[in-house]
Amino acid sequence: MTLCDASIDFETADFRICEDLSDVREAVEQRLEMLVGTLPGVPLNLQQAVRHALLGKSKRVRPVLLYLIAEPSPRQRLCALDLGCAVEMVHTASLILDDLPCMDDAQIRRQRPTTHIAFGQSTAILAAIGLLTRAFGIVAELDEVPEPTRVRLAALLSDAVGWDGLVAGQEIDVNGRQQLKNADQIEELNWLKTGVLFVAAAEMGAVLGGLEDKRLDAVRRFARHLGVAFQTADDLLDQDASTSEAGKDVHKDGDKATLVSLFGASQARMSCQEHLSNAESALAESGVTPAPILELMQRLFATRKAAAQ
Amino acid sequence: MTLCDASIDFETADFRICEDLSDVREAVEQRLEMLVGTLPGVPLNLQQAVRHALLGKSKRVRPVLLYLIAEPSPRQRLCALDLGCAVEMVHTASLILDDLPCMDDAQIRRQRPTTHIAFGQSTAILAAIGLLTRAFGIVAELDEVPEPTRVRLAALLSDAVGWDGLVAGQEIDVNGRQQLKNADQIEELNWLKTGVLFVAAAEMGAVLGGLEDKRLDAVRRFARHLGVAFQTADDLLDQDASTSEAGKDVHKDGDKATLVSLFGASQARMSCQEHLSNAESALAESGVTPAPILELMQRLFATRKAAAQ
Numbered sequence: 321m322t323l324c325d326a327s328i329d330f331e332t333a334d335f336r337i338c339e340d341l342s343d344v345r346e347a348v349e350q351r352l353e354m355l356v357g358t359l360p361g362v363p364l365n366l367q368q369a370v371r372h373a374l375l376g377k378s379k380r381v382r383p384v385l386l387y388l389i390a391e392p393s394p395r396q397r398l399c400a401l402d403l404g405c406a407v408e409m410v411h412t413a414s415l416i417l418d419d420l421p422c423m424d425d426a427q428i429r430r431q432r433p434t435t436h437i438a439f440g441q442s443t444a445i446l447a448a449i450g451l452l453t454r455a456f457g458i459v460a461e462l463d464e465v466p467e468p469t470r471v472r473l474a475a476l477l478s479d480a481v482g483w484d485g486l487v488a489g490q491e492i493d494v495n496g497r498q499q500l501k502n503a504d505q506i507e508e509l510n511w512l513k514t515g516v517l518f519v520a521a522a523e524m525g526a527v528l529g530g531l532e533d534k535r536l537d538a539v540r541r542f543a544r545h546l547g548v549a550f551q552t553a554d555d556l557l558d559q560d561a562s563t564s565e566a567g568k569d570v571h572k573d574g575d576k577a578t579l580v581s582l583f584g585a586s587q588a589r590m591s592c593q594e595h596l597s598n599a600e601s602a603l604a605e606s607g608v609t610p611a612p613i614l615e616l617m618q619r620l621f622a623t624r625k626a627a628a629q
Numbered sequence: 630m631t632l633c634d635a636s637i638d639f640e641t642a643d644f645r646i647c648e649d650l651s652d653v654r655e656a657v658e659q660r661l662e663m664l665v666g667t668l669p670g671v672p673l674n675l676q677q678a679v680r681h682a683l684l685g686k687s688k689r690v691r692p693v694l695l696y697l698i699a700e701p702s703p704r705q706r707l708c709a710l711d712l713g714c715a716v717e718m719v720h721t722a723s724l725i726l727d728d729l730p731c732m733d734d735a736q737i738r739r740q741r742p743t744t745h746i747a748f749g750q751s752t753a754i755l756a757a758i759g760l761l762t763r764a765f766g767i768v769a770e771l772d773e774v775p776e777p778t779r780v781r782l783a784a785l786l787s788d789a790v791g792w793d794g795l796v797a798g799q800e801i802d803v804n805g806r807q808q809l810k811n812a813d814q815i816e817e818l819n820w821l822k823t824g825v826l827f828v829a830a831a832e833m834g835a836v837l838g839g840l841e842d843k844r845l846d847a848v849r850r851f852a853r854h855l856g857v858a859f860q861t862a863d864d865l866l867d868q869d870a871s872t873s874e875a876g877k878d879v880h881k882d883g884d885k886a887t888l889v890s891l892f893g894a895s896q897a898r899m900s901c902q903e904h905l906s907n908a909e910s911a912l913a914e915s916g917v918t919p920a921p922i923l924e925l926m927q928r929l930f931a932t933r934k935a936a937a938q
Contacts, residue, residue, distance in 0.1 A: 361793035363800045370792065417758070422750035441731035442803045445754065449726070450792030452758065456765045457787030460780050467776035471769050474783055478766030483679065483759030484670035491672045494751045 341384070341612050341619075348383045351401045352408060355458070362450075369439040369447040374412045376430025377567060381550075381620060382407045382521040388612050389525030389539060399462050400528055403473065406455040407521045410477065413448040413455075414486055414517075420444065423494050426569040452481070465528065473524050480520035489513035493576075500577040503591075507579070510551035511544065518547030526608075535606050542602035546617065549595035552588055553621060555580045596621065650693070650921050650928075657692045658684075660710045661717060664767070671759075678748040678756040683721045685739025686876060690859075690929060691716045691830040697921050698834030698848060708771050709837055712782065715764040716830045719786065722757040722764075723795055723826075729753065732803050735878040761790070774837065782833050789829035798822035802885075809886040812900075816888070819860035820853065827856030840915070847915035854908035855926065861901040862930060864889045905930065 356374055359367050383404025392400040419426040419434040420441060426434050436444035459474045479485060489512025492500075500506050522543035526536045555578040579588040596617065603610050665683055668676050692713025701709040728735040728743040729750060735743050745753035768783045788794060798821025801809075809815050831852035835845050864887040888897040905926065912919050 359792060361797065363797055363805060365804060366792055366797065366800045413758075417754060420751075420754070422754070440804070442729075443800060445726060445729070445731070446792075446796045446800050449722075449758075449761065449790070450796045452761065453787050453790045453796070454792065457784055457791060460784040460787060467780045470780050471776045471783075474769040474780075475766055478762050478769060481758070481762040482766060483668060483675055483755075483763065487755045487759045487762070488670065488672055488675065491675045491752060491755050495674060495749070496672060 341388075341615050344384050344387050344612075345380050347401055348380045348387070348404055348408070351398075352380075352405050355402075355405055355454075365439060365443055366446055366450065369435055369443045370450055372432065372438055373416050373430075373435045373444075373447055374409065374451065376432045378408075378430055379620065380404075380408060381616070382411055382517060384616060385518070385543070385546075385613070386521040386525035386528075388616065389522050389606075389608050390529040391609060392529065395464065396528065399464050400525070402458050402462060403524055403528060404521070406458040406477070407517065407524065409451040409455040409458075410481055410486075411517060413451040414481075414490070416444050416448040416451075418490060418493075423490065424569075429568045431567040469527060472527055476520055476524055476527070480516045485512060485516040489516070497576050503579060503583065506577060506582065507548060507591075510548050510555075510579075514551035514554070515544050515547030518550065519543040522546075526606075529608075531606070531608075535608075538602050538606035539608065542599050542606055545595040545599035545602060549592045549599065550620070552579055552592040552595070556585060556588055556592070559585065592621075650697075650924050653693050653696050653921075654689050656710055657689045657696070657713055657717070660707075661689075661714050664711075664714055664763075674748060674752055675755060675759065678744055678752045679759055681741065681747055682725050682739075682744045682753075682756055683718065683760065685741045687717075687739055688929065689713075689717060690925070691720055691826060693925060694827070694852070694855075694922070695830040695834035695837075697925065698831050698915075698917050699838040700918060701838065704773065705837065708773050709834070711767055711771060712833055712837060713830070715767040715786070716826065716833065718760040718764040718767075719790055719795075720826060722760040723790075723799070725753050725757040725760075727799060727802075732799065733878075738877045740876040778836060781836055785829055785833055785836070789825045794821060794825040798825070806885050812888060812892065815886060815891065816857060816900075819857050819864075819888075823860035823863070824853050824856030827859065828852040831855075835915075835917075840917075844915050844917075847911050848917065851908050851911035851915055854904040854911060858901045858904035858908065859929070861888055861897055861904070865894060865897055865901070868894065901930075 352374055356367070356370050359370070362370075383401070386404040386407060387400045390396065390400040390403075415429055416435045418424050419429055420436055427437055428434065432438070434444075435447055439447070455477065456474060459470060459477060462470055462473075465473075481487065489509060492509050493513060497509075500509060519540055522539050523536065526539040531539065558578075559580050579591055599617070600610075600614070603613060661683055665676070665680050668679070671679075692710070695713040695716060696709045699705070699709040699712075724738055725744045727733050728738055729745055736746055737743065741747070743753075744756055748756070764786065765783060768779055768786060771779055771782075774782075790796065798818060801818050802822060806818075809818060828849055831848050832845065835848040840848065867887075868889050888900055908926070909919075909923070912922060
């Protein structure tokens with residue numbers, strides 16, 4: 321399948337492309353819908369599970385962030401969207417697996433029953449593998465992007481998800497939390513569970529946008545701080561929000577070592593603020609147009625703050 | 630990590646490279662061992678699970694086949710090995726998941742306890758994701774291979790594993806077997822469960838070896854027939870062998886629709902023979918040096934025949 325077809329007329333295409341934050345999010349939503357709309361050769365039950373997991377209510381933070389950092393030319397817009405959708409597929413796959421009975425045993429996600437509750441464990445696991453695999457397929461098939469860039473993007477994604485990235489984070493979260501004793505170790509876990517994919521999304525956007533090394537490094541620092549802040553805010557949300565506010569199971573971290581459980585909500589909030597402030601500085605250094613990204617951060621953390629306070 | 634470093638001295642390297650079948654298999658084994666030997670940053674439990682699953686006793690059919698079809702030049706040998714190891718990682722990931730309690734609920738695989746029995750379900754699932762993801766990383770990082778070829782290889786692998794490939798096969802196997810009514814539908818399932826990855830391995834070898842389209846098409850046909858024959862022989866093995874002979878749980882297909890259960894062992898054997906004969910014809914058409922591949926087939930099916938008769 322050609323994902324970046326130059327013949328597509330961006331003015332009349334099904335999805336709207338604008339620079340406004342809400343419009344980017346809407347374009348991501350529509351593109352995700354198209355990418356899993358009709359899947360010939362895919363068993364119906366599996367298709368439904370994929371759609372259920374991927375198309376639930378979500379802020380689409382990672383693909384929107386990737387798009388805003390890429391600052392794509394009109395010709396690159398569809399590629400930036402597709403690359404963001406690939407990251408969202410990986411993120412969704414990780415959520416499906418995290419929610420399994422043998423992991424967090426969660427019932428609600430994205431305001432819906434978790435995928436294994438709705439479709440059974442075997443189909444849920446296969447939907448996750450399908451999404452993860454498709455993500456790499458999308459990267460490989462970004463026809464408008466030069467092959468050396470595609471290869472670099474695929475390596476970035478593999479490193480982020482792999483056994484010293486997201487997978488390591490989940491292993492420690494499920495089987496190694498009791499060994500975490502101090503804030504540094506917990507921040508390292510937050511980094512693995514959330515930061516690596518934030519950084520991968522941001523870095524993939526920067527690579528697509530052709531940023532030179534120094535600016536790329538600033539983008540990485542920005543995303544690392546944002547990711548850790550996001551996970552800390554999530555832990556605060558877990559403690560304070562209701563399931564309907566959070567759109568997923570909450571109060572599940574009670575016996576887990578988090579910054580909140582170890583040092584209290586007040587210190588966790590301070591740490592979160594510090595990371596957000598560092599993120600803003602790094603963003604300024606990166607030279608990426610800051611306004612829509614700052615707006616994204618404001619929206620994200622306003623919701624989280626409202627729920628967490 | 631540079632996987633195909635031209636500075637490696639192939640004469641003195643840790644792994645032996647020869648054209649002989651056993652030596653290729655031994656080289657695959659050693660390279661797999663190196664690729665998961667030391668994994669800095671990977672939680673210990675996860676490392677052990679990955680090694681347990683990947684390094685169990687196996688014929689390494691897919692990587693050996695890939696290597697033999699690629700007929701690599703001395704400079705390409707390590708790339709051919711690494712690409713084969715990537716396919717073996719994907720295959721191993723699929724075995725870990727197939728064996729889970731919510732799928733086939735198997736106890737023994739590759740002469741060892743299945744990964745979830747030895748390490749728990751959560752670590753087993755994460756080991757599978759780690760292996761699958763690393764496979765795409767390896768393909769992306771084949772530095773000696775031109776980027777357009779790497780991108781093509783990644784797309785091939787994604788298509789083979791994805792929701793209309795291996796993942797679809799497992800979904801039908803676990804949740805859709807009861808709807809299979811005729812030989813064509815069962816052969817289609819055998820194709821998805823085994824054929825697609827055989828074809829991907831063979832095709833990746835052919836692409837690495839630079840085969841032109843007509844020869845590539847013959848390689849695909851060869852591998853398709855071989856894969857279906859292999860799965861049918863596996864069903865015969867399930868019926869007739871003991872667990873120690875097979876190295877995995879057997880007699881688990883009793884209530885599943887297979888060619889053996891629907892039409893009896895005799896017709897399944899005939900079908901298997903027919904596919905093997907078609908595979909040999911296609912191999913001859915492909916122009917790939919046939920001798921070591923025919924020897925591989927002979928060894929594979931001799932074992933299976935001995936167990937199945």
